[in-house]
Amino acid sequence: MEMSFVYKAFLAVALISGLTIGTGKAFAEQWYFYITNGTDAKLTGLYASEDGRQWGKFNLGGGVPAGKSVKLIWDSSTNDESCEQYLKAVFSDGSESKSNKFDFCENLDDPIVFE
Numbered sequence: 001m002e003m004s005f006v007y008k009a010f011l012a013v014a015l016i017s018g019l020t021i022g023t024g025k026a027f028a029e030q031w032y033f034y035i036t037n038g039t040d041a042k043l044t045g046l047y048a049s050e051d052g053r054q055w056g057k058f059n060l061g062g063g064v065p066a067g068k069s070v071k072l073i074w075d076s077s078t079n080d081e082s083c084e085q086y087l088k089a090v091f092s093d094g095s096e097s098k099s100n101k102f103d104f105c106e107n108l109d110d111p112i113v114f115e
Contacts, residue, residue, distance in 0.1 A: 031074040033104055034111035035089070037064045043114060045090035052086045052099060063092070069111055074104075089114045 037043040043064040047055040064070050083105035089097040097114050 031079065031104065032071055032108055033102075034069055034071050034109070035064065036069040036111040036113045037066055037089075038113045038115040039091060039095075040066050041091040041093040041095065042066060043089050044092050047088050047090070047099075049086045049099070050082055050084075052101075055088075087112065 035043070035046065043060070046058040046060055048058065049055045058072065060070070083103050084101055085104060086099045086101050088099040091097075102112060
């Protein structure tokens, strides 16, 4: 079974409270997006799906604290995958966001805010 782009994707850079964490690997063309945790609970899980049924989990390390933002950079192996994906978040209080479809090839600098 071939892995979907979600499983091949990885977290290359996280910007949390001004701290930068990276893999040290640079890509000629970097596809990225931002997420912002607009809740009072830590964002502990981030999931993506092309079809809204099979979900892959992103590695967020220790999670995203309430009120903070993270920049995620996709692995170059995902460049041939669809731009339109469903995204949902899970929080430390057990709540889960509604899954919404996003176009990850447009408006790269506009954060996806989970509230």
